[in-house]
Amino acid sequence: MPILPEAADDIKRIENAARQAQISVRGAVSIQVYGLNRLALVQxxxxxxxxxxxxxxxxxxxxxxxxxxxxxxxxxxxxxxxxxxxxxxxxxxxxxxxxxxxxxxxxxxxxxxxxxxxxxxxxxxxxxxxxxxxxxxxxxxxxxxxxxx
Known part of the structure; x- marks a missing residue:
C-alpha cells in the first residue's frame, strides 16, 4: 500500500505546481502518491x-x-x-x-x-x-x- 510523503512541503510543492499548471490538485497528488508516473505505466x-x-x-x-x-x-x-x-x-x-x-x-x-x-x-x-x-x-x-x- 502506498505511503503518503512524510514532509508536508512535498505535498505543498505538488499542490503549487498543479495550481500553476491549472490541473487538478487532487489528481497531481494522487499521481505522486500512487506512483502513476512510473516509466512502465507512462509507456x-x-x-x-x-x-x-x-x-x-x-x-x-x-x-x-x-x-x-x-x-x-x-x-x-x-x-x-x-x-x-x-x-x-x-x-x-x-x-x-x-x-x-x-x-x-x-x-x-x-x-x-x-x-x-x-x-x-x-x-x-x-x-x-x-x-x-x-x-x-x-x-x-x-x-x-x-x-x-
Missing part, C-alpha cells in the same frame, strides 16, 4: 494513445474514402464493384470503431483515459475542417453516432 498509456490516434485516423480516412467512392460516377457495369468496395471499407471502419469501444470498457486498462479520448475525437470529427486533404462536403456525423461508450 503503456503512451502506447494506448498512439493506438487510439491510429484507429481514429483510420476511421476518418477510410470514411472519407468510402464517401468519395460512393459519390463517384461509374459505369453501370461497375456499380456492383463500387458497392462491394464501399461495403468492405465501411466494414473495416466498423471493426476499428469496435476496437475503440472495447478499449473503453470499464474493465479495460486506462478505460477512463480512452473514454476521454473518445469525447475529444467525437468533437473533433464533427468539427468543420479547413484541411485541403478533406474532401469537399465531408462531414463526420456518422462517427458521432457510431461511437457510443
Amino acid at each position: 503503456e498509456r503512451t502506447r494506448l494513445l498512439r493506438k487510439l490516434e491510429f484507429l481514429g485516423s483510420l476511421v476518418l480516412d477510410l470514411s472519407a474514402v468510402a464517401d468519395n467512392l460512393e459519390n463517384m460516377e461509374v459505369a453501370e457495369k461497375d456499380l456492383p464493384s463500387r458497392a462491394y468496395a464501399v461495403a468492405r471499407i465501411r466494414a473495416t471502419v466498423s471493426r476499428a470503431l469496435a476496437e475503440i469501444r472495447n478499449l473503453a470498457k470499464p474493465d479495460a486498462p486506462f478505460s477512463a483515459m480512452v473514454r476521454s479520448w473518445i469525447e475529444v475525437f467525437k468533437a473533433d470529427a464533427g468539427a468543420p475542417t479547413t484541411s485541403p486533404s478533406a474532401p469537399l462536403g465531408w462531414t463526420a456525423e456518422p462517427i458521432n453516432e457510431v461511437i457510443r461508450t
Whole structure:
C-alpha cells in the first residue's frame, strides 16, 4: 500500500505546481502518491494513445474514402464493384470503431483515459475542417453516432 510523503512541503510543492499548471490538485497528488508516473505505466498509456490516434485516423480516412467512392460516377457495369468496395471499407471502419469501444470498457486498462479520448475525437470529427486533404462536403456525423461508450 502506498505511503503518503512524510514532509508536508512535498505535498505543498505538488499542490503549487498543479495550481500553476491549472490541473487538478487532487489528481497531481494522487499521481505522486500512487506512483502513476512510473516509466512502465507512462509507456503503456503512451502506447494506448498512439493506438487510439491510429484507429481514429483510420476511421476518418477510410470514411472519407468510402464517401468519395460512393459519390463517384461509374459505369453501370461497375456499380456492383463500387458497392462491394464501399461495403468492405465501411466494414473495416466498423471493426476499428469496435476496437475503440472495447478499449473503453470499464474493465479495460486506462478505460477512463480512452473514454476521454473518445469525447475529444467525437468533437473533433464533427468539427468543420479547413484541411485541403478533406474532401469537399465531408462531414463526420456518422462517427458521432457510431461511437457510443
